[in-house]
Amino acid sequence: xxxxxxxxxxxxxxxxxxxxxxxxxxxxxxxxxxxxxxxxxxxxxxxxxxxxxxxxxxxxxxxxxxxxxxxxxxxxxxxxxxxxxxxxxxxxxxxxxxxxxxxxxxxxxxxxxxxxxxxxxxxxxxxxxxxxxxxxxxxxxxxxxxxxxxxx
Amino acid sequence: xxxxxxxxxxxxxxxxxxxxxxxxxxxxxxxxxxxxxxxxxxxxxxxxxxxxxxxxxxxxxxxxxxxxxxxxxxxxxxxxxxxxxxxxxxxxxxxxxxxxxxxxxxxxxxxxxxxxxxxxxxxxxxxxxxxxxxxxxxxxxxxxxxxxxxxxxxxxxxxxxxxxxxxxxxxxxxxxxxxxxx
Numbered sequence: 001x002x003x004x005x006x007x008x009x010x011x012x013x014x015x016x017x018x019x020x021x022x023x024x025x026x027x028x029x030x031x032x033x034x035x036x037x038x039x040x041x042x043x044x045x046x047x048x049x050x051x052x053x054x055x056x057x058x059x060x061x062x063x064x065x066x067x068x069x070x071x072x073x074x075x076x077x078x079x080x081x082x083x084x085x086x087x088x089x090x091x092x093x094x095x096x097x098x099x100x101x102x103x104x105x106x107x108x109x110x111x112x113x114x115x116x117x118x119x120x121x122x123x124x125x126x127x128x129x130x131x132x133x134x135x136x137x138x139x140x141x142x143x144x145x146x147x148x149x150x151x152x
Numbered sequence: 153x154x155x156x157x158x159x160x161x162x163x164x165x166x167x168x169x170x171x172x173x174x175x176x177x178x179x180x181x182x183x184x185x186x187x188x189x190x191x192x193x194x195x196x197x198x199x200x201x202x203x204x205x206x207x208x209x210x211x212x213x214x215x216x217x218x219x220x221x222x223x224x225x226x227x228x229x230x231x232x233x234x235x236x237x238x239x240x241x242x243x244x245x246x247x248x249x250x251x252x253x254x255x256x257x258x259x260x261x262x263x264x265x266x267x268x269x270x271x272x273x274x275x276x277x278x279x280x281x282x283x284x285x286x287x288x289x290x291x292x293x294x295x296x297x298x299x300x301x302x303x304x305x306x307x308x309x310x311x312x313x314x315x316x317x318x319x320x321x322x323x324x325x326x327x328x329x330x331x332x333x334x
Contacts (some may be wrong), residue, residue, distance in 0.1 A: 022215050025271060028182045084241030094299035096268040096287075098280045104271065106264030112188065119205075121198040123185040126176035129166055134174045137202070143236060144198040148178070148189045150155040151162055152300050152310035 023102040024052045024084075036081055037100045043081025053105065055091070057082060062090055121146075153178050155192060155297055157305050180270050184297045185263045188255045191329060195228070197235065205241055207251045208330045238240040243333060251333060262292035266302065273305055282306060293321060294328045 022035035024044070031052035036043040049055055055062045057077065061070040069090050071077075076086040084103060088095040094106040115122055121144075127136040134145065153176045154162035168174040178184060187196060189208065197206035210221075211228035217256050218224060234240040243251060255263075269284035285302045292298045304312040322328070 003305045023275075024272070025268070027268065028180060028185075030271070042258075082230065091256075093265040094257065096264040096284060098263070098268060098272055098277070098284065101275075101277060101280065102271060104268035106260050106267065107185065109255050109257045109260045112260065113188070115186075116188060116204075116207075116252045116254060116273075117249050119203050119249055119252070121202050121204050123202075124183045124186060126153060126178055126183060128174055128176055129163055131159075134176055136198070139204050140198050143200055145232065146153060146187070146196040147197060148153050148187075148192050148194040148196075149157055149165075150186065150192045150297075150301060151165065152156075152192075152304055 022100065024048065025102065025104045026053055027105065027107050035084075035100075037060075038078075040097075040099065041078070042084040042097065042099070042103060043078055044084055044087075045080065046082060049082050049087065053087075055087070062087070155181060155184055155189070161304065179298060180267060181263075181301065182267070185267070188253060188259070189297055190292075190294070196332075197232075204252070205235075205245075205248060206243060207248065208253070209333050210329060221302055251322060251331065252332065258291055259295070262288045262295060262298055265291060266298050269302070270305070277296075294325055296322075304326065 021031050022042070023039075024031045024035070031048075033048035033052055034045055035048070044052075046057060049057070053093045057063075057071075058068065061068040062076075063069075071084050072090065076083055076090065076101060084105075085097075088105055091105075092108045092110065094108070096104040096106070101123060103109055123137045125133050127133055136146075147148045154165070155178050156162040159177055160176070162177055169175070187208065191210070193210060193212060194208050195200070195210055195211040196204060196205075199205045210229075212218070212221070212223055212225045215225050231240075231242050234288060236243075265284045265288035269281045269288060271308060272278075272280035272284060285306055287299045288302070295319070300310050300315060303314055308314045
């Protein structure tokens, strides 16, 4: 049983707003999408779900590549729209919402946990002081000591 | 890797150290998220094949604050030298995976709230950002990258009263951190 929760941020409901001014962030990658805001629900088009999150709603469920997740909750599909919160629940991914501006779909605990337990160090790219990007994979073939610190 | 909100925050330290190694900035804490880094300093050893051989641990560069945290810098330096020079690993290969701490669903929701807050802050939505930073704080009260890391972004002093409160919460909870590796 997951401790999945949806967090809405305490904003007034926006009934039926439709616009392309919604930012959907998939684990750090930002996408501008068409979203219909109905109260506290965010409805996305199938195209938005495919382009931003990589999933297709097919008869056999939500599919990405060879993986399909069966639809457990029929309210996933509302008319032509896909409910973002129900979608995130199906993917077991945390969702943070600031309506009507943005949504952040985070990485699931099992995705992070499986990666860390595999002991394969996840690749990443970060800038230095001059803005030049460096990736962990640049250092394959050398031992790396990763030190996290801060000015705080 | 500085878990700082800007290059300028990290710059004085990096320039003073004049390192020969890459000194990077994890502005949006995506690497903290990937590696479940919950406080600083955190050290992680990654071998030449890209495998984690010593999981998240706290280690200090010197003994300047040893009286405060009780951790001597010598043992980690010694272990590091033995690894670099002799390939010696302090944890048996088959015991390493068990030492990895997996994040919980609540921790991942806290990360989502924090990273949404960061996005909102960058986009100029300060009031909305504050609400999501506060939510992240509630969900991950002992994650210093969230609670203390957000203070400079929110105009709070990471060495002031808000930090004193965080520190006493943390002490009262038994100083939760990573686990002892040895």
